[in-house]
Amino acid sequence: xxxxxxxxxxxxxxxxGLGDAAVHAVRxxxxxxxxxxxxxxAGESGSGKSTLAYGMLRLLPPPGVVRSGQVFYHPGDDEPxxxxxxxxxxxxxFRWAEVAIVFQxxxxxxxxxxxxxxxxxDVIAAHEPRTTPxxxxxxxxxLLTLVGINADRLGSFPHQLSGxxxxxxxxxxxxxLEPRVVVMDEPTTALDVVMQRQILAKLVELRExxxxxxxxxxHDLSLLVEFSDRIAIMYGGRIVEDAPAGQLxxxxxxxxxxxxLHSFPALRGPRRELTGIPxxxxxxxxxxxxxxxxxxxxxxxxxxxxxxxxxxxxxxREDQNRTVACWLHTxxxxxx
Amino acid sequence: xxxxxxxxxxxxxxxxxxxxxxxxxxRAIPGDPVQSLIARAQGQLSTDAIQSLYILFGLDDEQSxxxxxxxxxGQLLSGDLGLSFTFFPSxxxxxxxxxxxxxxxxxxxxxxxxFLLGTALGVVAGWWRGTWAxxxxxxxTFLSSIPYFWLGLIAITLFADxxxxxxxxxxxxxxxxxxxxxxxxxxxxxxxxxPAITILITSMSGWVLSMRNMMxxxxxxxxxxxxxxxxxxxxxVMVSYAARNALLPNVSAFALSxxxxxxxxxxxxxxxxYPGIGFQLFSAVGAKDYPLIQGIFLIIxxxxxxxxxxxxxxxxxxxxxxxxxx
Numbered sequence: 001x002x003x004x005x006x007x008x009x010x011x012x013x014x015x016x017g018l019g020d021a022a023v024h025a026v027r028x029x030x031x032x033x034x035x036x037x038x039x040x041x042a043g044e045s046g047s048g049k050s051t052l053a054y055g056m057l058r059l060l061p062p063p064g065v066v067r068s069g070q071v072f073y074h075p076g077d078d079e080p081x082x083x084x085x086x087x088x089x090x091x092x093x094f095r096w097a098e099v100a101i102v103f104q105x106x107x108x109x110x111x112x113x114x115x116x117x118x119x120x121x122d123v124i125a126a127h128e129p130r131t132t133p134x135x136x137x138x139x140x141x142x143l144l145t146l147v148g149i150n151a152d153r154l155g156s157f158p159h160q161l162s163g164x165x166x167x168x169x170x171x172x173x174x175x176x177l178e179p180r181v182v183v184m185d186e187p188t189t190a191l192d193v194v195m196q197r198q199i200l201a202k203l204v205e206l207r208e209x210x211x212x213x214x215x216x217x218x219h220d221l222s223l224l225v226e227f228s229d230r231i232a233i234m235y236g237g238r239i240v241e242d243a244p245a246g247q248l249x250x251x252x253x254x255x256x257x258x259x260x261l262h263s264f265p266a267l268r269g270p271r272r273e274l275t276g277i278p279x280x281x282x283x284x285x286x287x288x289x290x291x292x293x294x295x296x297x298x299x300x301x302x303x304x305x306x307x308x309x310x311x312x313x314x315x316x317r318e319d320q321n322r323t324v325a326c327w328l329h330t331x332x333x334x335x336x
Numbered sequence: 337x338x339x340x341x342x343x344x345x346x347x348x349x350x351x352x353x354x355x356x357x358x359x360x361x362x363r364a365i366p367g368d369p370v371q372s373l374i375a376r377a378q379g380q381l382s383t384d385a386i387q388s389l390y391i392l393f394g395l396d397d398e399q400s401x402x403x404x405x406x407x408x409x410g411q412l413l414s415g416d417l418g419l420s421f422t423f424f425p426s427x428x429x430x431x432x433x434x435x436x437x438x439x440x441x442x443x444x445x446x447x448x449x450x451f452l453l454g455t456a457l458g459v460v461a462g463w464w465r466g467t468w469a470x471x472x473x474x475x476x477t478f479l480s481s482i483p484y485f486w487l488g489l490i491a492i493t494l495f496a497d498x499x500x501x502x503x504x505x506x507x508x509x510x511x512x513x514x515x516x517x518x519x520x521x522x523x524x525x526x527x528x529x530x531p532a533i534t535i536l537i538t539s540m541s542g543w544v545l546s547m548r549n550m551m552x553x554x555x556x557x558x559x560x561x562x563x564x565x566x567x568x569x570x571x572x573v574m575v576s577y578a579a580r581n582a583l584l585p586n587v588s589a590f591a592l593s594x595x596x597x598x599x600x601x602x603x604x605x606x607x608x609x610y611p612g613i614g615f616q617l618f619s620a621v622g623a624k625d626y627p628l629i630q631g632i633f634l635i636i637x638x639x640x641x642x643x644x645x646x647x648x649x650x651x652x653x654x655x656x657x658x659x660x661x662x
Contacts, residue, residue: 093567096567100565101565111576111580111581112657113656170562
C-alpha cells in the first residue's frame with residue numbers, strides 16, 4: 001500500500017506557550033501518509049498525537065504554536081501545497097475540501113443549536129457557493145444514507161441523536177466535500193465497544209468505496225492492529241517507531257511499542273503474557289535526557305540516557321520499509 | 337407543550353401568592369392607613385366619616401378577613417386598586433396609568449438599546465480577544481462599577497445646571513400640553529436624553545462583560561474548532577456558532593431585566609425628578625400612601641412574572657434542547 005505520498009509532514013515541532021516556559025509537545029516529527037492508506041498514530045495520553053494533527057492543519061487554539069517544520073499536501077495532478085505558508089483565505093478553502101477531521105468526543109463536535117441539516121449544508125455552501133439550497137440538501141440526504149442514517153433525521157438537533165449517530169453524522173460531514181485525507185482523532189473513544197465496531201466497519205467500507213487516506217489517532221493499539229496499514233508510535237512528542245501494521249504486531253522493535261502491545265490481550269493466536277509498562281508518561285516540562293523512554297525502559301543501556309536516538313531504518317532490516325528510534329537497533333550508524 | 341403549560345401554571349401560582357401577600361402586608365403593618373389619614377385630618381373627621389373610610393379602604397372591622405380577601409380579589413379583577421391618599425380622590429389605577437408610560441418609554445427603550453449594543457460589543461470583544469479589543473475591558477469594568485444615580489448627578493451638574501443644554505427635571509416642558517404632537521414629543525425626548533444616556537452608559541457595560549465571558553467559554557468548545565476546520569468564514573463561525581450559543585444566558589438575563597424596568601431604576605427617576613413609576617413610589621413612601629404603594633408593588637411583581645414567562649418562551653425558541661418532543 002505504499003503509493004505516492006498525499007500528506008508529508010517534515011520536521012514539525014509544536015509548542016504550548018512561548019519562550020523559556022514553552023512546553024514542547026511535538027518534537028521534530030516527520031511522517032508520511034500515502035494515497036489510500038490508513039495510517040495509525042498511537043501513544044499514551046499526552047504523547048502529542050492530537051497536537052500533531054491539529055498543528056499540521058493550523059487548528060491549534062492558543063497558546064499552541066507551530067515552532068518549525070513544513071507540511072506538504074500533494075493534490076495528485078497539481079503542485080504540492082505547503083500548509084504552514086498558506087494565506088488565511090487559501091487555508092480556509094483548503095480545509096475540509098482536502099483534509100477533513102472527525103474529532104475526539106462526538107458529543108461536543110456538533111453545534112447544539114443548529115439542526116443536522118444546517119451543519120451538513122453550511123460546509124457545502126462555504127466551499128461551493130454556487131450550489132442551490134435544494135442541491136445541498138439532496139447532498140446531505142445522500143451523505144446521511146452513506147453512513148446509514150435515515151434521511152428524516154436531517155431536521156434533528158444533535159441532542160436528539162445517540163452518541164453513535166452523532167459520530168456517524170460527523171463522519172458523513174467529513175466526507176461532504178470528498179476530501180483526499182480524513183483525520184480521525186479518537187473517533188470512537190466515547191462509544192461502547194459494539195458501536196466502535198460498527199463505526200469502524202462503516203469507515204473501512206466507505207474508504208474502499210470512496211478511496212480516501214486516513215490518519216487514525218488513538219491510544220488503543222489493538223484497534224490499529226486490525227484496521228490500519230501502517231502504525232506510527234509516539235512517545236514524549238516524538239515518533240519512536242513507524243512500521244507496517246503486521247510487522248509491528250508480530251515483531252515490534254522499540255521497547256515502548258513492545259510494552260504497548262503487551263498491554264492488551266490478543267483474541268486469537270498464541271497466549272501472550274500481559275505486562276504493561278512500568279512508570280508513568282514523561283512530564284513534558286521536564287523531559288528525561290537522551291531517549292525520553294529510558295527511565296521506563298527495561299532494556300536501557302549506556303547511550304540511552306545521554307543521546308537522543310534518531311528515527312532510522314533498523315540495522316539489518318533496511319529492506320523492510322520501517323523505521324525505529326532506538327539505540328538497540330540503530331546503534332551502528334547513529335553513534336558515529 | 338406540556339412544559340409550557342407547567343410553566344404557566346407555576347407563574348399563575350406565583351402571581352396568586354404575590355397578590356395574597358400584597359393583601360396581607362398592609363394589614364400586618366402597625367397602624368393602618370385610616371389612622372394616618374385621621375392624623376392628617378387633625379381630628380376634623382366625624383366617626384361616620386372614619387367608618388366610611390375604613391369601608392372604602394376595605395379594612396371594615398365588621399367584615400371577616402375572608403370576605404375582605406374575596407372582595408379584594410373582586411376589586412382587583414375589575415381593575416380597582418383603591419384610592420390614593422396623596423391624589424385623593426383619584427384612584428390608584430389612574431395614578432399608575434399616568435406614570436407607567438414614562439417609565440416604560442425611558443427605561444424600556446434604554447434597556448433594549450443597552451442590551452443590543454452591549455451584546456454586540458461583547459461578541460466582538462470576546463472574538464478578538466488578545467487584540468486591541470481588550471482595551472474595551474478596563475473601560476467597561478470601570479463604567480459598570482459607577483453607580484448610575486451618581487453619574488446622573490454629575491450629568492446634571494455638567495449639562496443641566498445654570499443654563500446647560502438639558503433640563504434637570506421633569507418629563508416635559510411645563511408650557512407644553514401633553515398630546516401626540518411634535519412639540520410634546522420633542523420636549524419629552526429632550527427631557528429624557530440625559531437620564532437615558534446615564535442609564536445606557538452604566539448598564540451597557542454589564543452586557544459587554546457577560547457576553548464577552550460567554551464568548552470566551554464557548555470559543556473553547558469542540559464545535560468551534562470543527563467550524564474552523566470546516567473552512568467556514570470567520571464571520572459565520574463568530575455569529576452562527578460562537579455568538580449564537582453564547583447568547584443564551586444573556587437573553588434570559590435580558591428578559592429578567594425587562595421585568596425590572598418598572599421598578600428597577602428608581603434612583604434615576606428620583607435624581608432627574610422624572611415623572612415615572614419609580615418617582616411615584618418614592619413619593620408614595622414619603623406620604624405613607626399605602627394604596628398607591630400597594631398598587632405599584634403589585635404592578636412591579638406582575639411585570640417581573642411576565643418577564644420571566646417571556647424569558648422562558650424566548651429560551652424555548654432559541655435553545656432546541658429545552659424543547660420537548662411532542
